[in-house]
Amino acid sequence: MTPTLFRRGLLLATAAIALTPVRAAPIRPLANDYIALAESPDPQGMPLYTPSILRLDGGRLVAxxxxxxxxxANNAAYAFILTSDDHGRTWTQRGALRMTHARLFTAGKSVYYLGQKGDLQIARSDDRGETWSGQVALTQGQSWHQSACNVWHANGHVYLVMERRVGKDNKAWPVxxxxxxxxxxxxxxxxxxxxxxxxxxxLVFADLIPGYRQNQPELEYFGVPFFPQAFPDRHPVATSPKRRTNSPMGWLETNVVQITDPNHLWFDPAGRTFHLFMRAHTAGTGYAALAKVVEHADGSMTTQLERAPSGKTLLFLPMPGGQMRFHVCYDATTKLYWLLSSQATDSMTRPDRLPPERYDLPNNERHRLVLHFSKNMVDWCFAGAVAITASPKEARHYASMDIDGDDLVILSRSGDARAKSAHDGNLITFHRVRDFRGLVY
Incomplete structure (x- = not known):
């Protein structure tokens, strides 16, 4: 064969390969396998909530x-702290307390566990989670809320968000x-x-929107709220074959971050601005709620709403899974924010046609835990599905995460076929996403 004929043959073969259809590989979960850190002895009557996980220097995991x-019942302890020194394969219980909505974090040489029992409560360990002090109240006569969302360290301080309930006029879910x-x-x-x-x-959500308490919120052009609200009560969305209701709009389960990129529109060169990203309860999907806190020279901090360059107020911001509890973790190595959230797949299904095992409204899907990354907290790239179950009743949601070397360690509020519902699961499951930085593209 002459060189010319060979080249023609090579070109024809290359063209044929290029025209051959390529079957795309389906998305495979990154960490569907799990270790059950806790299992309810009474799946119908004793749900498990608020997983929190923390990686200490040296590799110890605290959960x-x-x-x-x-x-x-009977004044029993109901919040439990455990440690693992073998990368999460086995766990040892170290503490038993009485608080809810609590998270673990480090400050100085101590490990803390902060939540609420009406008032804010906190306990401390000075030996890497081996033993724990009794819990101490930080407030008096107040009502607080949260989940095990993230913690931010900056300027020699630790920052975290708890949510105070202000007023009692909301008879429904009071977000x-x-x-x-x-x-x-x-x-x-x-x-x-x-x-x-x-x-x-x-800054109270209900006070931000004119007409909120009259059920005529002055929000137009992007469908919020998605279903009608009936402040101060729930609005019935469907009654058959299962009752489904919508509570008035709100925000909850707050993560806090700072913008670290000097090119970002919201960058504060003084390092005194903190952005709050919250689950947005709008009865729809794909939006988070947004606020910011500015520190002043006298040490006080003011909570306010963010604004776009046009001057328009930014209360809602697109975010994958912003309709459910999510977790944000900043990785200094890649200078990326990592988002662990719930994926919605059928929020446009008529409420009366949802399968009976689906919990609550169409946007309340809880069995697909997914991972995204972003360099600016606005534009998110899909990194992969962490865990997916075959049934919407078997949840993988309300998860917390931390960085363990090259991996992400994740603790999920989960359930299997024995669970009462997707909301009230019977398992706390440990997952590991290996080499998570290799998911960046």
Whole structure:
């Protein structure tokens, strides 16, 4: 064969390969396998909630969760703290307390567990989670809320958000009555002392929207709320074959971050601005709620809404899974924000045609836990599905995560076929996404 004929043959073969259809590989879960850190002895009466996970220097993992329902009878402890020194394969219980909506974090040489029992509560460990102090109240006569969302370290301080319920006029799920409050404390202080915490000013969701309490919210052009609301009660969306209702709009389960990119429109060169990203309860999907906190020279902190360059207020921001509890983790190595959230696939199904095992409204899908990354907290790239179950009743949701070397360690509020519902699961499951930075493209 002459060189010319060979080249023609090569070109024809290359063209034939290029025209051959390529079958795309389906998305495979990154960490469907799990270790059951906790299992309810009473799946119908004792759901498990609020998983929190923390990786300490040296590799120790600390985890926590709480029991609900019958798990709180007879003044029993219902919040439990465990440690693992073999990468999460086995766990040892170290603490038993009475608080809810709590998360683990480090400050200085101590590990803390902060949540609420009406008032804010906190406990401390000075030996890497081996033993725990008794819990201490940080407030008096107040009502708080949260989940095990993230914690931010900056300027020699630790920052986290708890949500205070302001007023009692909301008879339904009171997320419209919540004010996300950024708490700040010095890393080297004793955080069981209330005087060592500074609280930001309060901003209540219901107060931000004219007409909210008259059920005529002045929000147009992007379909919020998706289903009608009936403040102060629930609005019936479907009654058959299963009752489904919509509570008035609100925000909850707040994560806090700082913008680190000097090119970002929201970058603060003084390092004194903190952005709050919250689950947006709108009865729809794909939106998170947004606010920010600005620190002042006198140490006080003011909570306010963000604005676009046009001057328009930014209360809602597109985010995959923003309609459910999500978790944000910043990776200094890649300078990327990682988002662990629930994936919605059928929020446009008529409520009366949802399968009976689906919990609540169409946007309340809880069995697909997915991972995204972003360099700016606005534009998100899909990194992969962490865990997916075959049934919408068998949840993988409300998860927390931390970075463990090259991996992400994840603790999920989960359930199997024995669970009461997707909301009230019977398992706390541990997952590991290996080499997570290799998912960046």
């Amino acid at each position: 926590a969760y709480e029991r609900g329902g019958t798990g709180r 419209g009555s919540l004010a996300p409050v950024l708490l700040r404390a010095r890393e080297d202080a004793d955080l069981t002392q209330a005087t060592n915490w500074t609280f930001a000013s309060e």
